[in-house]
Amino acid sequence: MHSDTTDVQRPATARGAVAIITNRRGELLMHLRDDLPGVIAWPNHWSLLGGGCDAGEAPAAAIVRELDEEAGLEPWDLTELFEIRDEHGSGQLITFFAACWDGDETQLPLAEGVKLQFFAPEHLDILTIPPFIRAGIHRHLAARPS
Structure with a gap:
């Protein structure tokens, strides 16, 4: 007998990680993304370095890997x-x-x-920045001591 109330396993939420990197002058390192509409989320936008978590990978491990892979x-x-969902892009919990x-930054192997630019x-x-990235940056800056 088939039941319409059968529990369905939902896929786990896709996750990602980004880093707000600052220098001693308080400047933030921003990453201009490739202009590849339909291939990447937020093409031709300034964002933060980072990316998606591999299967079973914790965000802390992902950000270390992504920073090394993307820019050495x-x-x-x-x-x-903190975490913010990219509601209007990838849908990932970042x-x-x-x-x-x-x-x-000009000497990093991008x-x-x-x-990359501070x-x-x-x-x-x-700058043209994805809304969830802008929200995360503002949240971080507001919480920093003066």
């Missing part, structure tokens, strides 16, 4: 902050991390995207 970057003081790095927080408003 090993920041210090990596700290988990874990935000904060970290510090003081190098020359494997994905167009470029921006002062007051200049972020002129």
